[in-house]
Amino acid sequence: MRHEMTIAGCKRALPLCKVNDQLYIAAFIMFGDVEITKACARELLKLAPAHDIMITAEAKGIPLLYEMAAQAGENTYVVARKAPKLYMQDVVSTRVNSITTAKEQTLYLGGEDAALLRGKRVLxxxxxxxxxxxxxSIEALVTQVGGNVVGRMAVLAEGDAQERADIRYLEKLPVFNADGSIKG
Structure with a gap:
């Protein structure tokens, strides 16, 4: 089963994936899709508030954030990592539960990335x-290191996220019943 939609002018058929017996979600995967990554970056930048630096969580947001930074002429962005790396010093962390991940995860920032965020307007x-x-969780990390969150953005808002006034997004993504129909 697939859900067809147009995102930033690009038509895509997203596969439906089982979360549990009553809930399926459409998988939006930007990895390897240069056309949609560039288009989404362009459209999100039109909605972006003034900011000094951008951050995303590892991994699926990385190509999007890279492209947004490139199109905006920004030379730096930050990625909250899923594991601390050997080069990271003075690590800070926070826990996260995601609907698309089977277990709780932890996000990490090293001291150098923390310094990039400190006192800055962070998107x-x-x-x-x-x-x-x-x-x-990303907001908790930004706040923990002294950054000021000025906006939250995504390509798609799924389920209840569509009703949040504090999020800017390009398209609504419904959730689905087991038969592929959209949940009421």
Whole structure:
């Protein structure tokens, strides 16, 4: 089963994936899709508030954030990592639960990235916002290191995220019943 939609002018058929017996979601995967990544970056930048730096969580938001930074002429962006790396010093972390991940995860920032965010206007970007847990976790990291979140953006808002006034997004993404019909 697939859900067909147009995102930033690009038509795509998103595969439906089972979360549980009563809930299916459409998988939006930007990896390997240069056309949609560039188009979404362009359209999100039109909606973006004034900011000094952007951040996303590893991994699916990385190509989007890279393209947004490139199109905006920004030379730096930050990625909250899913594991601390050897080069990271003075690591800060926060926990996150995501609807698309089977277990709780932790997001990490090293001291150098923390310094890039400190005292700055920070724009949080993701591919899809569902429950909002990933965005809240990134926001907690930004706040923890002294950054000021000025906006939260995503390509798609899924389910209840569509009703949040604090998120800017390009398109609504419905959730689905087991038979592929859109949940009421």
């Amino acid at each position: 949080i970007v993701d591919d899809v916002i569902s429950t909002g847990d990933s965005i809240r």
